[in-house]
Amino acid sequence: MVIPVLLGVTIIIFLITRVLAPDPAPVVLGEHATPDQMQAWRQDNGLADPIWLQYINFLGNALKGDLGHSYYTGAPVTQEIAARFPATIELAICAIILASIVGIALGVIAAVHKNKAADHVSMLIALIGVSMPIFWSGILLIIFFSGTLHVLPSSGRINPLLEPTGGTGFFIIDTIARGDWEALGDTLQHLILPTVALSLYSMAIITRMTRSSMLDTLNADYVRTARAKGLSKRIVNRKHALRNAMLPVTTVIGLQFGSLLGGAILTETVFSWPGIGKFTVDCVLKSDFPIIQGVVLLVAIIFVLINLIVDIVYAYLDPRIKYDTKDEG
């Protein structure tokens, strides 16, 4: 299923950027460009060919790892994306970790204390989390923590003077590898607000899912049996209920990682975070379609791969699925 879906994504994004979109030549070259100049530019960028040939060329090049060149900088799309990709992934990973930890904790607390104050508070947080625009929560965090308290930076990824050069591009890893604790501290400080802003929506979804899933397992016969045989409530909740409740939550966490990549576009814009999200918005405003194609394709690949990983993890966590597999083998 992975290959057909990705192939379909290339068709969708190709149709949007090459068929639906107007001719980019006047936008890129400016209104003073002559028709000859525009035609020459179209030929240079492969836009003068019939649309089906453009698609075949795009697909053939994409399979070789060539996603074209930016209309403006002329740099390869892969290079432009690769330069910004670690920033986005680092932010998204931090956000999904935070969302998972807090979301699962709130969901468990809500389920165990069903219909009590803790449940209502957790659900209220979840409700606000799904209703708050991601960019507005970012703005409020900046106003409070940067503008009022002056305790956290409001933009950027790191103090430019401390920026690690070379390395993986993942500043947490790079600064730890070099033992540069000052840069690590600065990286973490810059990460806090965007991470919180980006994680709120996913946190809310994970909280709701965990609560609902925990309530299902807490009412299951095996949990009642475990309690009846004298195990403490805490052990039953942790070892019997939570473990089984985690199955659907795993799927939700996986899906949320995909949605975080969408949310990153907004968070990165609010926090001037130099990742692919902010870059995409800049390119959309300039009609730099090769970059948009590349970003959408990359995000779709990540999304599809995560779904695949979630399926595998699900099979690992659910003994019944493993048993079926063995049986069939």
Place this chain on the structure above:
Amino acid sequence: MSHNNLTATATMDGTALPVRKERRESLWHDIVDGVSSNKASLVSFWFIVALAVIAIVTKLFPQVLPFDPYTQDLSASLQAPSATHWFGTDIQGYDIFSRVLVGTQISLTVGFAAVAISLTIGVILGSIAGYKGGIADTVIMRIMDMMLAIPSILLAIAFMAAMGKGIEKAVIAIGLVAIPEYARIVRSEILSIKENDYVAAAHVIGDSNFAIVFRHVLPNVLPSIIVRATLGISSAILDTAALGFLGLGVQPPLAEWGSMLGIGRQYIFQEPWLMFFPGFAIMLTVLAFNLLGDGLRDGLDPKSRKR
């Protein structure tokens, strides 16, 4: 035997004709029951009614607004909230309170219009996929899978990049990206509904596929569609605001909450009220539709009722 004959025959024993009326009444009853039995949902319903009233009144009688939301007053630029300007003013001296009120027009219009697009196309595609099955099902649902592999906001941004900025284009982009959600719901419901005896009976009496889907199948999918559409409006309002914030959606000087936030961001530390009120309006509106959707789900879909 035509469908009308069946209805007439059945009417004689006094059962079949009231069935459709009963079903409609029952659906209406479930909606009212679901919303009124949940306090938060009921409050949200009246809040949304109030928003709709504000949108209509400010459109028809703009003179009720304290200031014209589209008249600049540079002498009153960037004023803090006061007795004159309750929510302050922006850089061009626009009264934020008036613009937040007028913003309901765009948010509600875009929310409902975008959902109308995704609902119509999604229901048609989901019905064909679920009812016809076979190759139509495979093709339609694979296309839906492909669309779902791209985060909706990213897909909407790609559409906006191609179509250009503006409110109509935002409606289309937001409407298109939500199609798969409706198509999937309708398809999965239809797959189970079409196995029912009454659908087989309709086949036997010679009803066309079109008639069966519209008369017997879709009315039973309606509860799930109503719940999804209500929640869909909140997503559409959020996406509209996001596009406006990024400068890709509704363009200034039109009063749209997201674009007001986008413009105000330049004065984030000096004039935070520019950020606070439009954002609060978005959150309350989205929250209201989410809570209403929860209440409707309780009433219409007892299986997924929140415990």
